[in-house]
Amino acid sequence: MLSKVPSASNLGLNTTSIDVEVNLADRGLPVFEIVGLPSKAVDESKERVRTAIKNSNIKFPDKRITVNLAPADIPKEGSFYDLPIAAGILAMTMQCELPGSSLFFGELSLDGTLRHTKGALLLALFARERGIKNIFVPKASANEATIIKGVNVYAIEDLNQLLAYFLGETKLVPAECRDVKDDEACSQAEFDMEEILGQEQAKRAMEISAGGGHNLFMTGSPGSGKTMLARALPGILPPLTEKESLEVTKVYSASGRIPPQGSLIKIRPVRAPHHTISAVGLIGGGTNPQPGEVSLAHRGVLFLDEFNEFPRSVLEALRQPMEDGYLTISRSRRRVDFPSRFILIASANPCPCGYLHHPAKTCICSRREIERYRKRVSGPMLDRIDLHIEVPVVDIKEFSDKQQTKLRETSAHIRTRVITARQAQTERFTGEGIHSNAEMKNKHIRKYCSLSKESRQMLLEAVRAFKLSARSYFKVIKVARTIADLDGSREITVSHLAEALQYRPKIQGGEI
Amino acid sequence: MSIWCEEYLLKGKKKANSVKKMKNLVRINSPEYPQLLKETKKPPDILYYKGEWDNTIFEKCLTVVGSRRMTKYGKEITERVVSEIAAAGITIVSGFMYGIDATAHKAALEGGGRTIAVMPCGIDVIHPEYQKDLYGEILENKGLIISEFESAHPPGIWTYPKRNKIMAGLSAATLVVEAGPKSGTLITAETAKMCKRRLFAVPGPLTSVLSQGTLQLIKEGADMVISAQEVIGAYDLKSHETSLSPASGRKSSDPARFSDLSVLERSIIKQLQREPMDIDALSRIAGVSSSRMGTTLSLMQIKGLLYKEEAKYYVK
Numbered sequence: 073m074l075s076k077v078p079s080a081s082n083l084g085l086n087t088t089s090i091d092v093e094v095n096l097a098d099r100g101l102p103v104f105e106i107v108g109l110p111s112k113a114v115d116e117s118k119e120r121v122r123t124a125i126k127n128s129n130i131k132f133p134d135k136r137i138t139v140n141l142a143p144a145d146i147p148k149e150g151s152f153y154d155l156p157i158a159a160g161i162l163a164m165t166m167q168c169e170l171p172g173s174s175l176f177f178g179e180l181s182l183d184g185t186l187r188h189t190k191g192a193l194l195l196a197l198f199a200r201e202r203g204i205k206n207i208f209v210p211k212a213s214a215n216e217a218t219i220i221k222g223v224n225v226y227a228i229e230d231l232n233q234l235l236a237y238f239l240g241e242t243k244l245v246p247a248e249c250r251d252v253k254d255d256e257a258c259s260q261a262e263f264d265m266e267e268i269l270g271q272e273q274a275k276r277a278m279e280i281s282a283g284g285g286h287n288l289f290m291t292g293s294p295g296s297g298k299t300m301l302a303r304a305l306p307g308i309l310p311p312l313t314e315k316e317s318l319e320v321t322k323v324y325s326a327s328g329r330i331p332p333q334g335s336l337i338k339i340r341p342v343r344a345p346h347h348t349i350s351a352v353g354l355i356g357g358g359t360n361p362q363p364g365e366v367s368l369a370h371r372g373v374l375f376l377d378e379f380n381e382f383p384r385s386v387l388e389a390l391r392q393p394m395e396d397g398y399l400t401i402s403r404s405r406r407r408v409d410f411p412s413r414f415i416l417i418a419s420a421n422p423c424p425c426g427y428l429h430h431p432a433k434t435c436i437c438s439r440r441e442i443e444r445y446r447k448r449v450s451g452p453m454l455d456r457i458d459l460h461i462e463v464p465v466v467d468i469k470e471f472s473d474k475q476q477t478k479l480r481e482t483s484a485h486i487r488t489r490v491i492t493a494r495q496a497q498t499e500r501f502t503g504e505g506i507h508s509n510a511e512m513k514n515k516h517i518r519k520y521c522s523l524s525k526e527s528r529q530m531l532l533e534a535v536r537a538f539k540l541s542a543r544s545y546f547k548v549i550k551v552a553r554t555i556a557d558l559d560g561s562r563e564i565t566v567s568h569l570a571e572a573l574q575y576r577p578k579i580q581g582g583e584i
Numbered sequence: 585m586s587i588w589c590e591e592y593l594l595k596g597k598k599k600a601n602s603v604k605k606m607k608n609l610v611r612i613n614s615p616e617y618p619q620l621l622k623e624t625k626k627p628p629d630i631l632y633y634k635g636e637w638d639n640t641i642f643e644k645c646l647t648v649v650g651s652r653r654m655t656k657y658g659k660e661i662t663e664r665v666v667s668e669i670a671a672a673g674i675t676i677v678s679g680f681m682y683g684i685d686a687t688a689h690k691a692a693l694e695g696g697g698r699t700i701a702v703m704p705c706g707i708d709v710i711h712p713e714y715q716k717d718l719y720g721e722i723l724e725n726k727g728l729i730i731s732e733f734e735s736a737h738p739p740g741i742w743t744y745p746k747r748n749k750i751m752a753g754l755s756a757a758t759l760v761v762e763a764g765p766k767s768g769t770l771i772t773a774e775t776a777k778m779c780k781r782r783l784f785a786v787p788g789p790l791t792s793v794l795s796q797g798t799l800q801l802i803k804e805g806a807d808m809v810i811s812a813q814e815v816i817g818a819y820d821l822k823s824h825e826t827s828l829s830p831a832s833g834r835k836s837s838d839p840a841r842f843s844d845l846s847v848l849e850r851s852i853i854k855q856l857q858r859e860p861m862d863i864d865a866l867s868r869i870a871g872v873s874s875s876r877m878g879t880t881l882s883l884m885q886i887k888g889l890l891y892k893e894e895a896k897y898y899v900k
Contacts, residue, residue: 270864270868271864272863272864272867272868272873272874272877273863273864273867273874273878275874276873276874276875276878429894429895434653434764434793435653439652439682439712440712462862462895464862464864464865464895470868530883530886533886534882534886537885537886537888538885538886555875566883567876567879568879570878570879570880570882570883570886571875571878571879571882573882573885573886574863574878574879574881574882
């Protein structure tokens with residue numbers, strides 16, 4: 073007696089179809105065996121399935137049970153084979169038909185209920201792609217799967233419910249998509265821009281960064297407000313578009329970071345890993361490749377505080393995903409692609425002790441220490457950052473009067489400008505395969521950033537005055553494009569370019 | 585006499601023999617040995633040198649000392665004062681360290697004068713190494729590199745005070761530009777005092793740590809330097825340049841440079857002439873957005889009116 077239960081396995085963001093074949097043999101000792109390169113978690117599925125079936129007051133067959141996970145040469149991992157195996161056994165013992173065009177997916181608890189299982193969204197996507205009508209997933213994971221329209225998602229609570237459905241005793245209704253209540257993204261930021269005293273230039277740089285997706289590098293003494301600024305950034309980021317939302321949710325679903333009953337992620341993620349992170353932690357990897365921080369920050373912000381303290385090898389590994397917007401994790405048996413389009417916000421002290429050029433405190437670092445500290449970030453790495461700013465120490469006494477408070481803008485106010493700028497970019501880049509000004513390559517710059525004669529003249533003078541490299545030259549134009557977008561201007565004017573020059577990188581190895 | 589002592593003496597003799605054969609050294613009994621240094625307590629027996637030994641270089645020497653962590657102010661003053669003094673024909677003696685020392689050497693070369701670098705290490709060592717361009721320039725411009733340590737002797741904590749003694753001893757006067765409290769610079773100044781040499785100090789703002797040493801020296805009787813003239817005057821020489829004007833500098837008082845400026849630009853210049861500021865402070869005072877201030881400052885930088893250092897803007 074053989075029953076075939078279709079399921080699917082996720083590898084990175086890709087899903088492959090897996091057939092779970094369950095055979096009950098009348099002859100032989102009552103043994104339960106799983107073949108098809110199961111990992112430890114899959115092998116232990118035997119005990120979970122056996123106990124769960126018994127605890128659901130269903131008779132467990134005293135027969136020789138052989139489960140084959142086909143194709144048999146791919147290593148199987150994860151706990152989601154519980155449900156297809158159990159479904160196969162139930163169908164055999166109860167002599168009932170399995171519904172056609174369906175996928176089964178989920179982890180069993182010993183009491184017969186189903187647990188939240190990672191990757192339900194990817195399964196639903198796969199089902200739609202392959203034209204499979206129904207998917208059976210645990211109730212806790214059903215909500216994320218319902219994001220995908222056109223697939224009937226059956227939310228299963230326990231084995232008894234499933235069996236009753238198989239026997240035709242009850243009917244199941246496909247789950248409806250329930251939106252998880254989202255607060256406005258503004259309230260997600262820890263600080264409002266309005267709360268930050270002074271730092272006008274830094275706030276403006278944040279706005280440009282959000283407006284065009286540019287990476288930002290801040291240097292400043294401890295206590296100048298670098299971290300606070302970075303934490304306020306989510307409040308001025310534009311909301312995720314539907315497509316972006318799905319991309320983000322996929323990564324989070326694959327790594328099991330969507331909470332039970334969770335749905336589409338609508339807030340841009342902000343990741344702030346500590347500087348002791350390993351390269352695999354940042355980039356992703358492992359034998360069963362998991363997304364790293366760069367992928368979890370996809371379409372959001374990756375904030376690296378104490379940038380110079382990160383191991384150089386870790387920072388260098390960051391370069392390729394920053395450039396390409398995706399990364400490939402290659403292991404001997406698997407290759408997995410993860411997206412990694414994020415805004416990098418890096419912050420660093422000017423020297424190891426942090427008080428170089430501090431108005432009140434004295435720096436105790438020797439010149440050699442400072443040089444060594446700065447050299448920890450390579451030139452090519454800094455080259456990938458469009459905006460460079462110095463964050464000065466703020467004297468709180470200066471801000472006692474209320475007039476200053478009036479001048480400060482709220483995050484919501486800044487956000488409206490950012491949204492307008494992003495809309496302009498979306499229109500501009502339709503069909504180009506890019507989304508923001510920061511992603512522009514030289515051909516895009518030539519196409520979309522035409523400069524007037526006057527602007528060109530000014531920029532050439534600036535190249536001379538500031539000794540700009542060719543790369544910096546294009547960077548200034550890109551940033552100027554964003555400033556013009558924030559201004560609602562189609563043309564890049566002289567003043568846009570002049571402001572963009574403020575954020576140019578400092579010359580490496582300049583005066584300390 | 586113990587065996588240890590004998591060995592030590594033997595070693596000393598061997599060393600003396602090898603020294604005899606070496607060139608590029610001056611002994612204390614030689615007539616070429618700098619007279620002023622000889623007058624000090626326990627002058628070094630042997631001076632190693634690089635460059636062309638010409639005794640006229642020691643005739644009118646000024647030692648310039650200051651902090652390694654000089655401020656923008658210290659740098660500017662050293663550049664202005666020292667180049668003028670060097671131009672008047674006074675040899676600038678300093679210690680080849682980064683900071684005020686290196687700035688003084690450079691300023692002396694800029695002024696077309698000669699300069700002597702006294703090294704804290706063996707004569708064959710360039711320390712700090714990244715200043716080897718400066719090392720070469722000093723020699724090219726008839727300057728001298730001097731040390732009391734031979735060949736590849738490494739610099740150490742104890743070699744610096746010895747170097748400081750030579751520096752103070754070589755010159756008739758010592759100029760202190762910036763010095764923190766309890767700094768090596770102050771030790772040099774103290775040595776100069778002990779040798780009964782004249783001491784000059786540049787005043788600085790009370791708020792700066794690096795002014796504490798110099799202000800203390802002035803309080804204790806060092807001559808306050810307001811212009812290069814005072815120093816040059818001490819050497820009975822006439823300078824061919826007039827003294828430097830106060831803080832605003834010579835160029836910025838030129839009215840032609842600031843014609844046809846906008847109101848905002850004019851007010852920026854006015855603010856910066858009084859005190860260098862960062863962009864946030866400027867935009868707050870002018871009451872304009874950071875974006876507009878950034879635009880204006882960039883354009884002014886391109887025009888060559890301003891320059892930026894350490895996040896602050898200065899009038900050129």
